[in-house]
Amino acid sequence: MASLVKSVKKNATLKKAPTRPAKTTRKIKVDPVVTEIVRNAVVAYTEEMKSNLMRTAYSMIIYEAQDFTVGLFDARGDIISIAIGLPNFVRGLSDTVKACMNHFGLKGMQPGDVLLTNDAYITGSHLNHITLVVPIFEGRTLVGFSGCMAHWADIGGALNIMTRDIFSEGLQLPVLKIYKAGKLNEELLSIIQMNVRIPERALGDLHAQIAAVRTGARRYLELIGRYGRAAVLDGIAAIMDHSEALARKRVREIPDGVYEAESFMDDDGVDEGKRIPIKVKVTVKGDEMTVDLTEVGMQVKGFYNSGAAAGKGCCQVAFKCLTSAMDKPINEGSFRPLKIILPPSRVVSATKPAPMRRWMTYPMTVIDTIFKAVAPAIPGKVIAGHHAELMSAVMNGQHPGDGKLFILYGGTPGGGWGAKKGADGANATICINDGDTHNSPIEQVEAHYPVMVEHYGLREDSGGAGQWQGGMGAIKKVRATSDYMFNTMVERVYCRPWGLFGGHPGLGNEVRIQIDREPEIKFPSGKILGRPMKSGEAYVLMSGGGGGYGNPLERPVEKIEEDLRQGYISRRRAEGCYGIVFDQKTGNIDRAATLKLRGRLRGLSLSLARPEMEDAALVEEAIEAIDAMEIPAGLYLTDGRVFPFRCC
């Protein structure tokens, strides 16, 4: 009791370091050298937090998949530096820090506190995202926060089903203190232990997270000790101002205007086949950009919702990609020229009790749609649509070795990325919400889980044709060597990655099942939940290809020849999508005939409304039109030009 009284007294003297207002017109005089040293230092510190977490985390999903985000924040909770982790969690961590701060208030926090929450509507994501926050005090003064979100392999809740509310998704922890003035909250630990399936792993990850946030806090205090509080805080303010100035300059380079685009998600897994509109409006005026997500679909019954932090996160990710992609540290200043309009209860601003387990999927399509909207304004800076899916396969069951429950996050084969002006899209690369995420080595997975991988390769012909071709997706085929429960939650099977400026869409994502050695069964939807998989059965994940960029007829014959040589595309595609004519006898490209055909195709002009929707009726209509014009079989018409089709 005595110590409690004492700590209350202590709190009474706590104060917050003065921070400058978010936007300032006052030019403060800062030491440019100390500022640069602070810049280097905060990047190094957050990288250290990251490596510290990765090296000690228990879960493969933290170490290999890098499903985490760490950062340092100022006394207002604004981002000083973030190390990614999850690119789309750029807002979630800062919003969570702010929520923690508001919950306890300045007087409710003291040195030695470690705050914790997994409130899905604060983090904007799912309950697996346990977030820790350490308020950093220099003496009695709050000078900032150190924060860390990491994905726990399990947080309880129902497995193998489509959840319909947050309560079925696991343990919910409001903003709490796991350490109070340096003292561990044992009761909270017991509650966690009782509610998660693999407690030793959860507590291991928790320890790793605590070590990481404490490291960040310690380094930040060392920096202040070395250069003085005022110099460091002024330096941080100056870094944010630099980033802001830079971002504004880049926005000014975008022509003013209102840019809109729309795309669709397949369905929410409950109302099958009911498309969900992702409609964005981007307004550029002077040095400010506004992204309006009002017309994005309303929150859904299935678990594909995410919270406002994720919705805002999408806009910030897209904005950063376009304005300051490589700048470090990732900080609040970069985002100041961006305004976001996001009313509640949309799929990316869901409210309680919406289910959130697959929070990460829809935001990726929102990001791509923002690129699509601004493409006419800045054609050289955007990319065509990508596969936009993590493509996970989640398996659980009894391990044949020790009989214990195992949960395996498999899949993640990577997928095709959109082409851009000047370069083909990347092949088999992780989707945009996941940054430095790695796939798991086959040799590692097979050594630890009852699976055998039969094939892992590029998906030929899957990238959209174009002057620059979309990246190829990947195919991964995995056979069960014991019985387990199998789940996939794959989206964008129907709404395929779109092309830009005449580029073709890539192939959509796809899931197949093979029973023994029978032919593979293509699933009409990418969503398979709670399927008991028998030993000997296999699943096949086929990730989509990226959209193409520019008219395929402009792709140099040499490049097509090289793609053929390497087996990236088939002859059929070369003929059907690129207007290549082969010499019947030699099998080589007939250059003269190719030139002639390509010239003829360029002269034609027809259009399809929404090629990425692959509307069967429109395709039929187009084919009929082509047949009438006596053009070689199968051509694809889009964006006011004629392009080959039926190649894929």
Added chain:
Amino acid sequence: MFPAPKEEVPVPPVSVASTPKPFRVAADVGGTFTDIVAFDEKSGEAYYGKTLTTPEELVKGILTGVDKAGTSVRSTRLFLHGTTVGINTLLERTGAKTALLTTRGFRDVYEIGRINRPESYNLFFRKHVPLIPRALRFEVSERMNAAGGVHVPLDEAELIATAAQLRAEGVQAVAILFLHSYINPDHEIRAKKLIEQHCPGLFVSASHELSKEYREYERTSTVAANAYIGPRIKTYLGELQTRFEQERFDGSFFVVQSNGGLFDIARAQRECIRMLESGPAAGVIGAKAVCDRLGIANAIAFDMGGTTAKAGVVLGGEVLMAGDIMVGGYAEGLPIQIPLIDTQEVGTGGGSIARIEEGGGLRVGPQSAGASPGPVCYDLGGEQPTVTDANLILGRLSATNFLGGEMKLNTKKAEAALKRNVADRMKISLTQAADGIVRIAASTMSNVVTRVTTERGLDAGDFAMVAYGGAGPLHACIVARELRIPKVIIPPAPGHFSAYGMLMADLRWDFVRTWFKPVNTLKFEELEELFSEMEMEKEGLAMLKKSVKQNQIVCTRAADMRYVGQEHSVNVELPASVFKKRDPAGLKSHFDREHLKRYEFNAPKEPAEIVSLHSSIIGRMPKPVSQAMTAGQIAKRKTPARRKVYFTEATGYVDTPIYNRSELVAGQRIKGPALVEEYASTTVIFHGDSLEVSKFGDLVIQIARS
């Protein structure tokens, strides 16, 4: 601990006594310079030679350098060699036409990689580009399971048909990677044999020969790189050998590996990938030797050159190792999975360019003026101010005495460039700009130093720093102060330090083998057998026995361990006591302690497992004994020259004594501020810092506590 050999291998007499040839020579062939250090064992004197590296005639460059150092290969009994040929062949993509043979279903693993995007927000990111194009990656029907059992037998007929294709394609080298070969290499061994039979003359390399660790992509990349550079390295070393024979060289010849150890030519010609980072590795070995002679247990090896700064760690008298490296950088690079000395690198060097970035901040590097055009003051056409220019303006470099006066520096041009590009635009004085640039460069470098220590839970402040490379001594005291490092050591000839380090290297063989095993069910007999197997490796053993005495052969054992369920493992040394006690619980608590030390927490109640076993076999070479300098008559020495040098904002420009290193004597003490100049380097000593010359000629600087 070293097992007795089963058969008697004749041990040739170590040639020290019987030969009059007194020289021990190291040649470090870098991208720009070939450095030679010749050590005369009779006199204990070292001689240095520096020549420009001539890519077309590397062998000639070496011979010229040896000549410059005042000796010849004929009077050399031990020749040690490190080269950048391998790494340059990889980076410049000038290797052989190479094919890959791999397990059916997996030819794209090499191209897919780990699917990650380190540049998370960069829409224009680029993936690694494989050294072997898809059309030359062939699949073979075969499959091992994770336990090492044959799931699908090797289809030999199919393989032979593929061999014909390889011949038809005209490939020069073949890499073989089969899944799970780390645990059972039978198929790889057989496939290699068949390819060698059916494609005589090809360079064939199988993954298990280089790495017995899991991770198929990394192993593919490793074996592919080895095959890709193989033919070139093989030819190069062959030519070198022939040429040396013509010059009547009859001593021993060894090549430096990235693990800091030496290996013989025959093996170097096959396992070329092991010599990739020989120069940086040798530098750290040199730093360790300096620590040994000064009685220092913990030190950071800090190497700063023209374009990069590198840091390695000596902890408890041992050099810290890493398990892999990304050649070409983390974002787009190719992984090489072999044990090597852990060095971290940052793109900050003397040639790093200072500029005002778009947002208005002052940045230093990573863009570099390189050797050509070089810094503005070189007067070779460079227009952008660099760290070297800043040092010149601050008076820390001499305009007339650079490279022993061989190169005059143009201060006026440097000042004009710095004023134009930085000072005027930031509205600060020229001095403030120059000082700022050096401090920013130092902070970037101190961050790279912390990376090698903090990642292991170590504190840089508990280490000494051995600084070398042309620009190391210039910045060492600033970096040290930044990190609260109390002591800095500048060894003699810091500009030739990697070559010097080669002289201090031992024969070394590192084995790593993945072996997933829970500690509580571990059988020590099995563990002992696996270690013995590695330690008895025939070829390595033969090489050692040929070159050193039996009692100079030592083995160390270690294991990668982790708590069950954890992904990342910790490398834990296994002392002999662990094997004596044969107590799994003892091994477990040993691991618990290490984990706590490195990561500030552990879980004694959690079960642990072994991931990989590490074994190092070291043949201790007789080392050159550094001759102690005579404590000369300090009174006799000349009065040092003086010039104005800027130190800090508080001191401004100070009239500073400039010492010539060759005139210093053992035991001499110098108080900062002072400069010590030598041929390729200048040491800056700040106010409050004090220097003492060790009896081996090292400059030992105590850094004042700020």
